[in-house]
Amino acid sequence: MFRNQAIVLMYHRVAEPVNDPWQIMVSPEHFSQQLDVLKRKASVIPLDRLVSDYRRNALKRKSVVLTFDDGYLDNFTTVRPLLEKFDLPATFFITTGKIGTREEFWWDELARLMLQSDELPAQFSLPVGTETIGVETGAEARLTPELKRQNETWTTQEDPPNRRCALFLAIWEKMRATATEAQRSTLGSLRELARFNGPAVSEGPCMSEEQLASLGRHELVRIGAHTVTHPALGEWPEAFQREEILNCRTRLEEITGQTVNHLAYPFGVYNETSTKVAGALGFEAAVTTREKVVDGKSSPLELGRFEVVNWGGEEFEEYLHYWINK
Ligand SMILES: [Zn+2]
DSSP: OOOSEEEEEEEOEESOOSSOTTOOEEOHHHHHHHHHHHHHHSEEOOHHHHHHHHHTTOOOTTEEEEEEEEOBTHIIIIIHHHHHHHTOOEEEEEOGGGTTOOOOOHHHHHHHHHHHOSBOOSEEEEEETTEEEEEEOGGGSBOOHHHHHHHHHOOTTSOOSSHHHHHHHHHHHHHHTSOHHHHHHHHHHHHHHOBOOSOOOOSOSBOOHHHHHHHHHSTTEEEEEOOSSOOOGGGSOHHHHHHHHHHHHHHHHHHHOSOOOEEEOGGGOOOHHHHHHHHHTTOSEEEOSSOOOEETTOOTTSBOOEEOOSOOHHHHHHHHHHHHTO
C-alpha cells in the first residue's frame, strides 16, 4: 500500500557543530552524505511543487522538500554550492531583521555568553523582560577546560550536565517570551558581566542583502518568510503577528525581486490567528516543526517537518526510510 504523501525536512545551518545545544548544525561532510542519500533514495522537489501536487491530490511517496530556517551566512557560502553539486532544490526561510547586520541571534549569543565565557560573576541579577532573575554560577563562575568541553558538546536532548547549562536553558525559556528590545537589554547586561575571551564574531552571522539577493536568483532556490524578529508568533496579538509576517515578506520581495508566498513559523509556535493571518495575506504554504508527513488531510498552512541533525549518510538513510514509510 503506497499512500499519497510527501515529507518536508528542516535544516538550519551547515557548519561544524560546536556550542550547538539545539542541534541546528550539520557538518558539511554529513550534509553532502545526506544529499547523496536523497539523490539516490528520494525525489527532492521544490515546495511549490509539493503544494501543486497536494492541490491535484497527486502527492507522491518519496517526494521530499528541503527547507532551511533563519538565514545564516553558511546557507549562502556552504549550502548553495552543495545544492548545485547535487542539483537539488530548497527553500530558505529568512528572518529579515538580521539580514545585513552583524548582530547574532539572541539564542546564539546567550549560548556563547553562558556556556563559553571564561568568567561570569558567581552571583548576579539579570533583567529578563519585566522580571529580574537571580543567577548563581557558584563554583562554575570560572570556565575550566573540563567545563568548556562539556558545554561544547552538550545538547538539550540530554539533561544539563552542570549549572551553566541548566541556567542557560532557564534564561532561554524566559527570553523566548520577551520582545526584541527586552532581549537586547538582557544580552547587553550579560555582555557587561561576562569575560569572554573566545574569537569575536568577525563576519555577520547572517547573509548580507547582496548574498540573499544572489541566493534568491538561483534557479534551485526559493525564498520564504520567517518574520522580522523571530517571535513565537502564537503568543502575540493578531496585529503584531500580521506586522511581523507582512514586513518580512515586503523586505524579502524588495531584496530578491521574487514573489514570496511560503512561511515558516519561528520556533514552530503558532495558533489559529497565525494561520488566519497567513491565509489572509495570500501565503500558499506554511511549515511548522511538528513531525508529520504531508498527505491529503494536511492543511497547507500547517505542514509538518522532520528535523535533520548531524547524522552521517547511513544513519540519515535510516531516518529517511522511517519517515517516508510512516
Ligand atoms: Zn527560526
